[in-house]
Amino acid sequence: MPVAPDRFRAILARDACTNAAPIFDPLSARIADMTGWEVCKLSGSFGKFANLAVPDGVPLANASDLVDLCWRIKRVCDAPLIVDADDGGGNALTVARTVRELEMAGAAAIEIEDNLVPAAFGRAERRHALMLSEEEQVGKLEAAVAARHRPETVIVARTSALSELPRSEALRRIAAYSRSGAEALMFPELPGGAADLPEIAAVTTLPLFVLGLPSDTFRDRALIAASRLRIRFLPHIPYRMAVQAITAALDHLAQGGDLEGLGERQAPEGLLRKVDRTAETERWQGRFLRSPTP
Structure with a gap:
């Protein structure tokens, strides 16, 4: 089987758009892999929520937290992983380090955004409103491309320019990012909806x-083919459902609720054993464990 970065490039080469599973930790990544998703996307914000219980709106996490999370995800998930690396850790030099470490952790594609995280709540109207200069972001993307050890790794230029800047300036940025060596463009939102796609496609040849x-x-x-739309990220419904379920279960138990009332809402034993790969571990035990078990 090809390694994950090669598999991801094969997906990008299709004349079709592929849904990416919205994962946030090793457990969700394992389930996505188990249920047949071809690509997984690790969101910067939901990765912080699920693994550190910190908000996304101020800088309370760092690149090392993200790299550690990627290591743990790729240990249990073979599907190619797209990683939202936020601003890459700071300037162009820290971006280079972040890219190299995420590569080693198994990322198939790495997004670098053109925003700064606000230093404190209330310093920006929106989380992505503080835009870097075009010149600085191009330098960061060029550094990300140059830092790769594997040419298979895809550097993705993520931009909120369509939402934060005048249209002509936003399109100029998109064209500049396309010349940086990055091999895909990511848009966290399209203010004009699908009508934005042909306008974007007119100033870049990169997949979107x-x-x-x-x-x-x-x-x-027809629209997907004409605009070279290749990856569709979905809302983080699994995370929201997990938070709701955990909160409801713990609240029920804290209030003295009976255990029997939660029986049908729990994953059955067979599903749990499939998720934790009990059968696979037993096969390995049978093949390689030589010493007698107690």
Whole structure:
């Protein structure tokens, strides 16, 4: 089987758009892999929520936290992993280090965004409103490309320019990012919806990644082909459902609720053993464990 970065490039080469599983920790990544998703996406914000219980709106996490999380995800998930690396850790030099370490941790694609994280709550109207200069971001993307040890790793230029800047300036940025050596563009939102896609495609030849594309657009094969739309990121519904379920279960138990009332809402034993790969471990035990077990 090809390694994950090679598999991801094969997916990008298709004349089609692929959904990416919205994962946030090793458990969700394992389940996505087990249920047949071809690509997984680790969101910067939901990765912080799930693994550190910190908000995304101020800088309370660092690149080392992300690299550690990627190591743990790739230990249990063979599907190619797209990693949202936020601003890459700071300037162009820290971006280079972040890229190299995420590569070693198994990332198939690495997003570098053109925003700064606000230093404190209330310093920006929106989380992504503080835009870097075009010149600085191009330098960061060029550093990310140069830092790769494996040419298979895809550097993704993530931009909020369409939402934060005048349209002409945003399109100029998109064209500049396309010349940086990055091999895909990611848009966390399209202010004009699907109507933005042809305008974007007119200033770049790179494949596009989009968050939250409506289902009817996702099924429009002609538009997907014309705009080179390749990856669709989905809302983080699994994380939100997990938080709701955990909160409800613990609240029920804290209030003295009976255990029997939660029986049908729990994963059955067979599913748990499939997720934790009990059968696989038993096969390895049978093949390689020579000493007698107690």
